[in-house]
Amino acid sequence: MPSIYVALVLLLTLCCFTQPAFAEKWLGPTDGPIKQTKKSIVFLSHDLQNSGPTLVYRGLEKAARILDWKITIVNGKxxxxxxxxxxxxxxxxxPDAIVLGAFQEDMVARLIPLAKQANIVLVGWHAAAIPGPTPNLFVNVATNPIDVAKMIAEYVIHDSKEKAGVIIITDNHYAVAKEKAIRIKASIEACxxxxxxxxxxxxxxxxxxxxDDFVIRxxxxxxSAWTYTLAINDLYFDVMNIPLIKIGRPDIRNVSAGDGSSTAISRIKAGKSQQIATIAEPLFLQGWQLADELNRAFAGKPPSGFVSKPILVTKQVLNRLNGKEIESDIPYKEAYTAIWKNGVAK
Structure with a gap:
């Protein structure tokens, strides 16, 4: 007899994992200030090798055109x-604003007072452990680590039939990565x-x-106790397949908790990698959200309070999407464009 826990996970899997994990109804803000034009924004990315901030920037860049803003990107390498x-x-x-792209605000702590003295609005993407305002940022845009941890744990527990032996990979340079790892550990240990x-x-x-050395070690x-690798970023799995094959471990299944890179999505769709899923951030949506939060700041309004939901991406989900973007059914562009034009979403 399956345990109550297994039955619950199976129910969640059937209702959540067999369908694309994005919302078709807009769950974000429905009103806000009209567009504040003629602003200049600089997006400072921790490292453009990481496709996450790059894709967020592309979303922000498209939104900026509608808002009549000048936007540039700088690579922190x-x-x-x-x-x-x-x-x-x-x-x-x-500039009117700086976006901290995937690095912690304490990394530039000594310079933040200078930015504030210059009346520069500071916002972040993955710049703090959790989404929302911080003492130094008007808002930090990200999914909730609790939602991400719950989603990845439920998927792996179900996939392993409650027998997963998990190694979690994180990067302690990032508060959000540390928080995700802690939450993932707690969620897996519920099994x-x-x-x-x-x-x-x-x-x-x-x-x-x-x-290479990591895999060997x-x-x-x-x-053989190691059966699943859960990582806080897809980049780890860009280079893990060959080392795993070299040591004779094609059985290990890899799942990422962010950000849902195009490379990861391609290999998951192909089904030829040991990465079987990624818990993706809605990166383009988050770029538009950054634009909306900045627009609110420029208008003297508070943050929207919106926190986007993560998206489970598997081969089955991608096959159903049939080539569409994973965010394609979320009407964020229509909602934000209407708010900036009329003050309300249609």
């Missing part, structure tokens, strides 16, 4: 000194017959250099 130097140069240019073998800190920017320590 994954280096703290580069990011601080770039941040200082951006302040000197006196009494599953086991979290370890949480490993592996720098995203050094993945290609570290992953984890297999030596955990052996």
């Amino acid at each position: 994954g280096d703290t000194k580069n990011i601080n130097d770039a941040f200082m140069e951006i302040i000197k240019r006196k 009494k017959t599953c086991k979290v073998l370890s949480i490993e800190d592996v720098s995203i920017s050094l993945t290609d250099k570290l992953i 984890m297999n030596q320590i955990h052996g």
